[in-house]
Amino acid sequence: MNTFTLFVYGTLKRGGVRHGPLESQRFVGEAKTRALYALHDLGSYPGMVISEVGQVIEGEVYAVDSSLIPLLDQMEGAPSLFALAGVELETGPAWAYLYRRDVEGRPLVAAGRWENG
Secondary structure: OOEEEEEEOOOOOOOOOOOHHHOOOEEEEEEEEOOOEEEEEOOOOEEEEEOOOOEOOEEEEEEEEHHHHHHHHHHOOOOOOEEEEEEEEOOEEEEEEEEOOOOOOOOEOOOOOOOOO
16 A cells, blocks of 8 residues: 655644544654744635745644545545645645645634634
8 A cells, every 4th residue: 555644734734624534544643844834724625835934834644645646636626626745744745635725814713723614
């Protein structure tokens, strides 16, 4: 099985409406990004972007079978809404779905942690 390390910070987390495909994948643990990103409240979901704001984002890490990428891409609206990109966690590199649209006027999730539900 070919796997990759996926950092999730929103609806793909446990308790999120899009967590289903990750239920069968290996949960590695909770993690935080380096302070290179910003997490914006987009209404019913968050979007993480590369930013000079320098916010630490909290989320979960999974070892995911690479065969799930097409399904995850479809769920996340890739590549127009979100795109799978390399990110830097405090523990090392991972992949995450970064938001690709303009976040101007969208509030920051101040705590850097999205709560589902």
